[in-house]
Amino acid sequence: MNHYDLLLIGAGHAHLGVLRRWARLERPPGRIALLSAGHEAWYSGMLPGLLAGRYAAADCQIELAPLCRAAKVELIVGQVEALSAAQQQVQLSDGRGLNADWLALNVGAQVFRPPQAGAGMQVLAVKPFADFLAGWQRWQADPQPMAILGGGAAGVELALALADQVPQLALFCRGPLLAGHSAGLRMRALGLLRQRGVRVREDCPISRIDDDCLVSGEAPVWRGQRLLLASGAQALPWLAQSGLDSDADGFVQIAATLQSLSHPHIFAVGDCASLPGARKSGVYSVRQAPVLAANLNAALRGLPLRDYRAQRQSLALLATGDGGALLSWRDCSAGGQLFGRWKDYLDRGFIQRHRLSG
Numbered sequence: 010m011n012h013y014d015l016l017l018i019g020a021g022h023a024h025l026g027v028l029r030r031w032a033r034l035e036r037p038p039g040r041i042a043l044l045s046a047g048h049e050a051w052y053s054g055m056l057p058g059l060l061a062g063r064y065a066a067a068d069c070q071i072e073l074a075p076l077c078r079a080a081k082v083e084l085i086v087g088q089v090e091a092l093s094a095a096q097q098q099v100q101l102s103d104g105r106g107l108n109a110d111w112l113a114l115n116v117g118a119q120v121f122r123p124p125q126a127g128a129g130m131q132v133l134a135v136k137p138f139a140d141f142l143a144g145w146q147r148w149q150a151d152p153q154p155m156a157i158l159g160g161g162a163a164g165v166e167l168a169l170a171l172a173d174q175v176p177q178l179a180l181f182c183r184g185p186l187l188a189g190h191s192a193g194l195r196m197r198a199l200g201l202l203r204q205r206g207v208r209v210r211e212d213c214p215i216s217r218i219d220d221d222c223l224v225s226g227e228a229p230v231w232r233g234q235r236l237l238l239a240s241g242a243q244a245l246p247w248l249a250q251s252g253l254d255s256d257a258d259g260f261v262q263i264a265a266t267l268q269s270l271s272h273p274h275i276f277a278v279g280d281c282a283s284l285p286g287a288r289k290s291g292v293y294s295v296r297q298a299p300v301l302a303a304n305l306n307a308a309l310r311g312l313p314l315r316d317y318r319a320q321r322q323s324l325a326l327l328a329t330g331d332g333g334a335l336l337s338w339r340d341c342s343a344g345g346q347l348f349g350r351w352k353d354y355l356d357r358g359f360i361q362r363h364r365l366s367g
């Protein structure tokens with residue numbers, strides 16, 4: 010069993026921010042490692058642009074080895090299979106075991122997958138991104154009608170990015186399209202999707218896949234052979250079984266200091282954590298980074314921790330697949346090429362800030 014003073018698990022948005030800060034300023038003392046499923050971190054904000062052909066894969070990735078070297082943190086590439094909160098220990102899928110005095114979890118979430126009977130439909134989940142992109146390349150070579158599950162920002166961006174590449178595209182939403190966003194943004198998105206020939210089905214939760222058919226309640230609602238899942242965040246099963254206190258959906262319950270409510274030596278941030286007021290989006294994870302960096306430093310030095318306060322509003326910029334973007338801020342919405350250029354500037358800036366060499 011390999012022992013660390015601190016183990017950062019998952020190369021999510023917040024951990025990238027922590028490493029960037031430690032590369033610039035002093036890092037906490039002790040043996041520290043980042044455990045990541047891959048050698049690169051994918052930036053989800055640019056994924057729709059990659060699918061629309063506006064970016065190359067390399068534009069949307071951050072190499073972890075140079076960032077870790079600059080932060081003087083060991084990089085371990087491996088997939089967590091189990092976590093024991095009581096023993097502060099992780100088991101990797103290749104059989105390795107690691108434990109640490111302090112752990113930080115930034116492992117994101119998986120997408121909801123309806124139960125499936127029969128093999129009439131191929132199903133591709135948008136996460137993990139590397140698997141999704143490999144699957145999408147195969148589908149792209151042989152275009153066929155497709156349905157997307159998920160009427161949130163990710164589902165809308167994917168539908169707009171792929172509308173020109175798929176002969177018939179349908180988008181299924183559990184409730185209204187872009188629930189929780191302003192009415193103006195919803196109307197703009199609906200208009201664009203219709204203009205691009207995407208069939209939008211609102212208030213149509215998919216309960217199961219029966220061979221080549223999507224079923225809502227007991228009613229068949231779509232027939233086809235390809236389904237793309239962008240259907241909301243679900244807790245990773247190994248987290249729900251870790252012994253950490255979790256909310257009703259299996260996400261780790263944390264205090265304002267970002268520590269687990271049940272196991273204060275374990276921090277959790279981003280989509281895998283549950284804190285009133287913090288939404289499941291990359292923006293919130295990014296904003297947790299400075300507090301996490303400060304609190305991990307304080308924890309390792311035995312100093313007092315500070316509180317994170319979630320911002321009440323966040324700006325949303327949704328890529329429209331043609332270089333433009335839709336903007337939503339409070340009750341206001343707007344759209345056009347100018348916002349697309351702004352989103353591109355912000356997204357490239359995020360990647361650039363984390364491209365450090367050690």
Ligand SMILES: Cc1cc2nc3c(=O)[nH]c(=O)nc-3n(C[C@H](O)[C@H](O)[C@H](O)COP(=O)(O)OP(=O)(O)OC[C@H]3O[C@@H](n4cnc5c(N)ncnc54)[C@H](O)[C@@H]3O)c2cc1C
Nearest residue numbers: 019021022046053054089116117163279280290291292294
């Ligand atoms: C198409 C799309 C577009 C999006 N666009 C935006 C956007 O523009 N703005 C925005 O705010 N949000 C956006 N989101 C949502 C955003 O992706 C997530 O909310 C965000 O990624 C969550 O960040 P995180 O820091 O929690 O973890 P993530 O960024 O999801 O990172 C989790 C990390 O943990 C790793 N991991 C997972 N399981 C394991 C394991 N078992 N072992 C080891 N490592 C593991 C993963 O490989 C990954 O590196 C988008 C989502 C999608 C699908």
